[in-house]
Amino acid sequence: MADRLAIAMQKGGVGKSITTVNLAGALADKGHNVLAVDADPQGGLTVKLGFKNHYREADKSLFEVLSDQGDMELEDLDELIIQHEEYDIIPAQLRNFNLEKALYTEAGGHNSLKRSLDRMNHDYDYILIDSPPNLGPLSDGALLAARNVVFPSHPNEISQNSIWLLRQEIQTLEKKFDIDISSIGAVLNEVPPNESISNEVRGWFFDVFGESNVFEVADRAVIEHSISYNSSVFGYDPEDAGYPWDTNAMQDMCDTYNLLAQHVEKSL
Ligand SMILES: Nc1ncnc2c1ncn2[C@@H]1O[C@H](COP(=O)(O)OP(=O)(O)OP(=O)(O)O)[C@@H](O)[C@H]1O
Ligand SMILES: [Mg+2]
Structure with missing residues (x-):
């Protein structure tokens, strides 16, 4: 079965989708068979990878598969999988906003993504799940499905x-469902190129996650350019x-x- 990883933070705009797009790109570039699931109803990953029309118009979506209201x-x-040049994706669709609402009240709603992934026929080495910028059944669902x-x-x-709050949520889920959810690490994203991070901030991240589990990604225009090319930096042709x-x-x-990607290969 595929190793799964949730990319999660309830704060908006911190780089969840960029991390998912590029980590999936790195793993695919290493020869792994990768699926990226867009569990954010806003569809950041889906749109970044060029599936804007799909996001608006697709007639099948996670809503239809995961909610009791869907057909x-x-x-x-498997029917939702579409192919990007670098790896497969399960895209988001606008209706997934209704999915979030539905999963609040449906029995087993929080675990439906896990149960659905468990039943998938298509085999992958890695499944990455891009999460929405809030705490709710879809972000819980990503954590419960991935457990990393x-x-x-x-x-x-x-x-x-934000990290403190998410760690509380993870502990609550671990207790409630009697499972372990492993923290693989932190990605410090959009590090300004000419300013270093203060020792205090870096030290805090090292204390919480362990020094070897903290990764720094610079704030670089190449990230925006590769996204306007609808690819990760691995599929980008400058x-x-x-x-x-x-x-x-x-x-x-x-x-x-x-x-x-090497860290993920080692940790999962
Ligand atoms: N390392 C980087 N260098 C330059 N720009 C970046 C970098 N990381 C992210 N960005 C830009 O910052 C914005 C937010 O990134 P992203 O969409 O990945 O965040 P997010 O956490 O997924 O946001 P949301 O919570 O809205 O889904 C995007 O426009 C992205 O292109
Ligand atoms: Mg996003």
Whole structure:
């Protein structure tokens, strides 16, 4: 069975989708068979990878598969898979906002993504789940399905509160469902290129996660450029995209995400 990893943080805009897109790209580039699931009704990952029309118009979605109100079964998850050039994805669809509402009240709603993934026919080495920026049945569902989690954060003090809250939520789920959810590490995202992170902030992350489990990703235009090319930095072609000067930055970013991918390979 595939190893699963949730990329979770209830704070918006900290780099969950960017981490998912590029970590999936790194794992696929290493030859793994990868699926990225967009569990955020806002569809950040889906739109970033170029499936804007799908997000608006697809007639099958996680809503139909996971909610009792939908006309598909948990067994039908394979039908939602679409192919991106680098790896497979289960895209989000606008109706997934209704899914979030439905799962609050449906029996077993929080565990429906897990039960559906358990029934999937298609075999993957890694399944990454991009989570929404709130605490609710979809983010709980991602944690319960994956049981491994990476915390993307900005390198500042405000993020520490969000991390504390998410760790509380994880402990609550562990107790309630009698399971373990492993913290694989933190991604300090959008580190300003010419400013270093304060020793205090970095020290806090090292204390909480362990020094070897903290990864720093610089704030670089190449990230935005690769997304406008609808790919991770691994599928990005700077010449073709019209940014030939991005080649070195792209290589740096690939190195960064390769380190994270190696860590995931080792930890899961
Ligand atoms: N390392 C980076 N360098 C430059 N830009 C970045 C970097 N990481 C993220 N961004 C940009 O920051 C924005 C937010 O990133 P992203 O969408 O991954 O966050 P998110 O946590 O998934 O947000 P949401 O909670 O809204 O889903 C995006 O526009 C993205 O392109
Ligand atoms: Mg996102």
